[in-house]
Amino acid sequence: QSESPYNSTGTSFHRLTHPMGDENDQWTGFRELDDTQIRLLAREMVAEVRARGPFLSLGEFVNRRIGRDAYSFKGALQSAIDRANLNESFRLEAFSTGPYPEPSNIEDAYTGVGLPGWLTQADILTGIGSGITARSDTFVVRAVGESASGTAARVRIEAVVQRVPEWVDPVQDPETPMSILSAVNRVFGRRFVIVSYRTLDL
Numbered sequence: 001q002s003e004s005p006y007n008s009t010g011t012s013f014h015r016l017t018h019p020m021g022d023e024n025d026q027w028t029g030f031r032e033l034d035d036t037q038i039r040l041l042a043r044e045m046v047a048e049v050r051a052r053g054p055f056l057s058l059g060e061f062v063n064r065r066i067g068r069d070a071y072s073f074k075g076a077l078q079s080a081i082d083r084a085n086l087n088e089s090f091r092l093e094a095f096s097t098g099p100y101p102e103p104s105n106i107e108d109a110y111t112g113v114g115l116p117g118w119l120t121q122a123d124i125l126t127g128i129g130s131g132i133t134a135r136s137d138t139f140v141v142r143a144v145g146e147s148a149s150g151t152a153a154r155v156r157i158e159a160v161v162q163r164v165p166e167w168v169d170p171v172q173d174p175e176t177p178m179s180i181l182s183a184v185n186r187v188f189g190r191r192f193v194i195v196s197y198r199t200l201d202l
Contacts, residue, residue, distance in 0.1 A: 009034075010023065011038055012030055013119060013126070016030070029117060030116055045077065048083070051177055052065075052071055055134075058132065074121075081119055081120070087108075092112035137163035139160070140158065140159075144156045154202060155199060156201075157199050158197070159197045163190050163192050164191050166190065167191065168190070
């Protein structure tokens with residue numbers, strides 16, 4: 001996302017530093033999304049994260065998975081763009097995929113794909129890529145315990161707790177999507193392990 005020099009009111013995604021055209025000019029400009037489209041993209045992004053996550057690295061978030069399942073054709077962000085149909089009005093003439101060795105890999109067989117007005121995952125990452133980080137799943141927890149009896153006993157502790165990719169019920173692989181999780185894993189989620197533990201001075 002970037003500030004637009006063209007007095008536009010939406011969110012601009014400039015593929016070039018100084019585009020020649022205006023917002024949503026498919027050939028020489030840049031793509032711009034209004035607030036409704038941004039909210040739609042955010043909803044679809046959440047759906048992709050729930051279906052694919054957790055991501056073990058930024059690379060796994062950005063790139064497609066290796067394989068032949070539904071997640072191996074494109075990354076989460078590109079899938080969210082496509083699910084939101086943000087490029088629907090920018091498709092041009094269709095072309096035949098027959099001559100290609102793997103025609104099923106070409107989901108958008110249109111000549112408009114990749115033009116400056118066609119929003120891609122790379123356009124969004126250009127704006128946010130330098131600021132995104134892997135989510136931290138490590139937490140510092142401090143607690144104080146006191147005796148309920150007349151004995152003057154009091155302790156203060158600190159623990160470093162980390163959430164790991166494995167589910168509470170390890171029978172299912174960490175990559176198992178939420179849609180087919182067991183009842184236990186759906187309720188309790190990922191395992192937490194205590195990395196370190198120490199007592200603190202009162």
